[in-house]
Structures are given as C-alpha cells and as structure tokens.
Amino acid sequence: MATATVLVTGGGGLLGAHVVAALAPDHAVEVLDLRRPAADVLFRPADMRDLDAVRSAVRGHDRVVHLAGIDDGTPVPDRRYMEVNVQGTWNLLRACEEAGVAKVVIASSSAAYGFGPDNPPAYLPIDEAHPLRPTRTYDLTKALIEQTAESFARRGGIGSIVCLRPTLIVRPEKAPEILAELATLTAAEGHPGFAVDAPRYGALPAHRCYVTSRDAAAAFRAALLADTPAFGRYVIAARDTLGGVAALPWFERVYGERPDVRAPDWFADTATASPLDSRAAERDLGWIARDDWPAVVRSVADARRAGA
Incomplete structure (x- = not known):
C-alpha cells in the first residue's frame, strides 16, 4: 500500500524511469x-x-523529486539549457515554496565541478567541498541549480532541499556500449579522452567515475x-572506477601530474577506488553503492548469454 505521495519531474526520462521504479x-x-512514462x-x-x-x-x-532538464550533449542552443535547467528549477522551487513542500530532492551532477583538459581536480578524493569551476553551459547550469536551491533553503519556505551529484550513470542498455568504448581505447593504447570532446552519451569521463542507474535511483529514494x-x-558515485583503472596513475597520465591526495588511505587500501568521495551520502542518507565494475561486466556477459 502506498504510504506517501511524491511528484517526480522528468519521470519519463532515462534516469526518471529508474527513480519511479524505486519509489x-x-x-x-x-x-x-513532456513525455509519458x-x-x-x-x-x-x-x-x-x-x-x-x-x-x-x-x-x-x-x-x-526534480529530475527534469536537458541532458548533457543534447543538440540545442545554450540558452535552452539555461531556460529549462535553471529557470525550470527556479519555477519548481518557487512553486514548492508557495505550497509549503516538506522535501525536494534535485538532480545536480558531478559535471558542476567543470573538470576538463584545462581544469584538473584540486585534490583527491573529490568531495562536496571541492570548488565548482564550470565553463561549459551544461556544467554551469548544474552549479547554478545548486546555488538556486541553497538560496531557497535560506528563505525557509521548504522543509529540506537536497541536491545530489551523480556522476556518469551506467544504464543496463548502455553498459555494452561503454564496455566497447573501453575496449577501443585499450586497443588504441588507451588515449584518455575527455567527455567535453565527445558529448555523445557513453563518452567516458576522464576522471573515470560512474554509478549504475540502480544505485543512482536508490540514492534519490534514500535522500527523499x-x-x-x-x-x-x-x-x-560507485566505490570503484569505471573500467577498473588504478586512479592515481590514471590521473597522472591524463593531466601530466598527480593531484594533491588529501586522504592517502583512500587509494592505499584499494588502487581502483573512485576519485569521487560518496562518504557523506553514506553517512547522512544511509545510501551506499551496491554495484561495482566487475558486477557491471558480469551483467553484460549474462545478458549476452541469455540472448544467445
């Protein structure tokens, strides 16, 4: 029996379908x-x-739960990103404030950090306090969404506002494509590449972080x-890296130097530990990523055998 009502904006989207199923x-x-789920x-x-x-x-x-927005890489003018992602979030929060909503959970993104060829992380592992330095419009919208949410929270009309920063979301139907791209990069001696150079979904982020759609959906449920x-x-983010790469050598290769490591034990215990630090979500939300990269690989293999 349903015990609570919840409005999910963007519930007909790629992540939205998983969040709706979790709730x-x-x-x-x-x-x-705009589309029927x-x-x-x-x-x-x-x-x-x-x-x-x-x-x-x-x-x-x-x-x-606010998921509605234009996804990264969608071929629309930059102003459309601002109108839908930023103005749309302001509209939602204004409506929630007027209605006295108790809890709003918003989809931000690790894209808000703005990492790219000329913007390496200031330190590892990357946590919520790391500076946001976006330059691309999509990345900027995510940073502005968080600022907008914090502004509304200070006003006090909404009980609680939570912004989640999921990294690259690996959905079951896209996992084979990502594995194929990893294999291509390996065959080409693993040129690092940056998501900003290849906006198509599946372009692998240089920081090699990911989270499965199941775990991402569970995070929104936990926050709610x-x-x-x-x-x-x-x-x-998942606790390990996409592709199972050793994080510190990888960052040194991508950026030409190793970022400051503020928690050496983070990588000493597990070389493939994620550069993104989700411990705050584990502590405050009771959420923990259940899937790791070997599980993603196994799921693709199982699906291929089942379809053979």
Whole structure:
C-alpha cells in the first residue's frame, strides 16, 4: 500500500524511469514530464518553463523529486539549457515554496565541478567541498541549480532541499556500449579522452567515475526518506572506477601530474577506488553503492548469454 505521495519531474526520462521504479512500491507517484512514462503512474504533461503549470502540478504533494532538464550533449542552443535547467528549477522551487513542500530532492551532477583538459581536480578524493569551476553551459547550469536551491533553503519556505551529484550513470542498455568504448581505447593504447570532446552519451569521463542507474535511483529514494537539514549536497558515485583503472596513475597520465591526495588511505587500501568521495551520502542518507565494475561486466556477459 502506498504510504506517501511524491511528484517526480522528468519521470519519463532515462534516469526518471529508474527513480519511479524505486519509489513506486511504497509511494503514490505522479510524473510531470513532456513525455509519458512507461510506468503505470499518474502523468501530468507540463513544461518546466511554465510556472503556472508547475504550480498546479506541485499542489497537493509534500515531497518532490526534480529530475527534469536537458541532458548533457543534447543538440540545442545554450540558452535552452539555461531556460529549462535553471529557470525550470527556479519555477519548481518557487512553486514548492508557495505550497509549503516538506522535501525536494534535485538532480545536480558531478559535471558542476567543470573538470576538463584545462581544469584538473584540486585534490583527491573529490568531495562536496571541492570548488565548482564550470565553463561549459551544461556544467554551469548544474552549479547554478545548486546555488538556486541553497538560496531557497535560506528563505525557509521548504522543509529540506537536497541536491545530489551523480556522476556518469551506467544504464543496463548502455553498459555494452561503454564496455566497447573501453575496449577501443585499450586497443588504441588507451588515449584518455575527455567527455567535453565527445558529448555523445557513453563518452567516458576522464576522471573515470560512474554509478549504475540502480544505485543512482536508490540514492534519490534514500535522500527523499532521510532526515536531512534545510540544505544538503551529496556526491553519488560507485566505490570503484569505471573500467577498473588504478586512479592515481590514471590521473597522472591524463593531466601530466598527480593531484594533491588529501586522504592517502583512500587509494592505499584499494588502487581502483573512485576519485569521487560518496562518504557523506553514506553517512547522512544511509545510501551506499551496491554495484561495482566487475558486477557491471558480469551483467553484460549474462545478458549476452541469455540472448544467445
């Protein structure tokens, strides 16, 4: 039996489908999106840029998960990213503030850090306190979304606002493509590459961090249910690296030098430990990544055998 109602914006999207599935067993889920979700849930078609439509959708809900936005690499003008991702988030938070919503969980991204060829991490492992230095428009929208959320939290009209920073999300249907790309890079002596050079989904981030869609969805569920402060932001990543690379030698190769390591035991215990530090989410949200890279590889192999 459903015990709570929750509005999921962007619930018809790629991540949204997994989040809706994670919430559906014990929530009455309503989806706000431009596309109808595959799941059998209440659906309200609306554009995040339409404040009145967003107000109408929020009314009657005390919890909201905000996933709606334009994904990285979508071929639209930069201003569209700003209108949908930033203005859309402002509209949602304004509507939630007016309605006195108790909890809002927002999809930010590790893209907010702005890592790229000329912007290496200041230190490892990368946590919530690491500076955000975005230059690309998509990355900038994620940083601005967090600033907007924190501003609304200071105003006090919403019980709690949580921003999650998932890294590259590995969905089951995309895992074979990612494995193939890894194999291609290995055959070419593993040129590091940067996501900014290849915006197509599956382009491997140079920091080699990832999280499975199942674990990412579980993080949104955990954030929704946890007792959280007025505002919080959390890194969401698997505990190991994409492809199982040793993180420190990899960073030295990509950037030409090794970043400052502030927690040497992080990599001393496990060479393939993720450069992204999710311990705050583990501590405050009770969330932990269940999947590791060997599990991703096994799942692809199992799917191939099943389809053979």
